[in-house]
Amino acid sequence: MIERRKTRPVKVGGVVVGADAPISVQSMTNTITEDTASTVRQIKALESYDCEIVRVAVNTEPAAKSLKRIVGQVEAPLIADIHFDHRLALASLDAGVRGLRINPGNIGGKDKVREVAAACKDKGVPIRIGVNSGSLEKGVLEKNGGDFADAMVESALKHIKLLEDESFYDIKISLKSSDVLSTVRGYELLAEKVDYPFHIGITEAGTAFSGAIKSGVGLGILLYKGLGDTLRVSLSDDPVNEVIAGYHILRDLGLRTGGVRLMSCPTCGRAEIDIVNIARNFEKISARIKSDISVAIMGCVVNGPGESMHADVGIAGGKEKSVLFSGGKMVGKFDNSEILEVLLKEIESITGEKIKI
Numbered sequence: 001m002i003e004r005r006k007t008r009p010v011k012v013g014g015v016v017v018g019a020d021a022p023i024s025v026q027s028m029t030n031t032i033t034e035d036t037a038s039t040v041r042q043i044k045a046l047e048s049y050d051c052e053i054v055r056v057a058v059n060t061e062p063a064a065k066s067l068k069r070i071v072g073q074v075e076a077p078l079i080a081d082i083h084f085d086h087r088l089a090l091a092s093l094d095a096g097v098r099g100l101r102i103n104p105g106n107i108g109g110k111d112k113v114r115e116v117a118a119a120c121k122d123k124g125v126p127i128r129i130g131v132n133s134g135s136l137e138k139g140v141l142e143k144n145g146g147d148f149a150d151a152m153v154e155s156a157l158k159h160i161k162l163l164e165d166e167s168f169y170d171i172k173i174s175l176k177s178s179d180v181l182s183t184v185r186g187y188e189l190l191a192e193k194v195d196y197p198f199h200i201g202i203t204e205a206g207t208a209f210s211g212a213i214k215s216g217v218g219l220g221i222l223l224y225k226g227l228g229d230t231l232r233v234s235l236s237d238d239p240v241n242e243v244i245a246g247y248h249i250l251r252d253l254g255l256r257t258g259g260v261r262l263m264s265c266p267t268c269g270r271a272e273i274d275i276v277n278i279a280r281n282f283e284k285i286s287a288r289i290k291s292d293i294s295v296a297i298m299g300c301v302v303n304g305p306g307e308s309m310h311a312d313v314g315i316a317g318g319k320e321k322s323v324l325f326s327g328g329k330m331v332g333k334f335d336n337s338e339i340l341e342v343l344l345k346e347i348e349s350i351t352g353e354k355i356k357i
């Protein structure tokens with residue numbers, strides 16, 4: 001059982017982050033925010049995979065204007081990602097975002113911090129301080145002897161102080177580095193100093209394959225230590241895959257329930273069916289299933305029946321026909337050409353969910 005760090009809660013729209021709230025999964029759009037239609041389309045795609053919070057880059061005035069139109073067309077609470085320009089933060093708040101990601105030390109002085117903090121307070125909008133090892137303030141890394149973890153913590157504490165000086169405490173913090181161990185140590189050190197909730201992630205993690213592995217390792221360590229209240233898996237890929245990966249990490253640690261737990265065999269010389277493609281297609285199709293269900297996809301009758309009988313539903317490959325199991329019992333044998341369809345139909349009948357293909 002993982003014991004989570006005690007944190008004070010903040011609210012991003014209807015999503016509570018921190019305290020005992022479930023660890024939320026978020027992503028960020030990679031469309032041009034000025035392109036309202038494409039951004040709305042991508043946010044809706046993210047929502048269909050249960051992305052709970054969506055971050056959007058707001059880097060220009062037209063982007064802030066577009067944001068106003070976007071907010072009215074989507075359900076998920078939006079966070080505006082701002083760098084340097086406090087006017088874009090104020091415009092985003094006017095547009096109706098439910099969170100800001102901005103580093104108060106980078107927006108040009110105390111007056112501007114005061115203005116943004118006051119506007120956030122007025123609207124009940126939290127601020128995420130997002131420290132990134134690649135964009136630390138001048139001199140901090142040198143001062144800390146080149147230690148990224150220490151430098152990120154020092155930077156975060158400086159930004160936090162600027163907000164606390166304005167009596168603003170509706171804060172989340174992230175300390176992201178592309179190095180797993182620096183990231184972990186940074187969060188560990190900061191956890192000793194503050195009780196603000198943590199947004200966790202490994203930045204610039206890589207592609208869908210290498211990035212998901214790196215994030216799985218980094219976020220897995222942090223979550224196992226009880227650190228993390230909301231997360232983003234950063235991938236050079238479709239943001240939908242960030243959401244899918246995020247839920248996988250949380251489910252594998254027992255921190256969220258719901259969705260498919262897939263067991264598929266690695267295949268070997270005994271495989272009677274094309275497990276690689278069946279499992280791949282199944283994984284894509286089943287990512288939107290909300291019910292908690294275990295599914296086994298096995299290549300032959302050596303280990304297939306055993307695993308399939310222990311899962312809620314499963315298949316064991318055979319020559320020309322494969323066996324379908326459900327609830328620990330054999331249901332029947334079906335042609336290999338239709339076995340995926342048969343499996344999906346069985347899941348629909350068990351869960352009562354219509355599977356969207």
Ligand code: SF4
Pocket residue numbers: 265266267268269270271272298299300301302303304
């Ligand atoms: Fe090989 Fe069969 Fe095991 Fe799959 S289930 S790895 S095909 S022995």
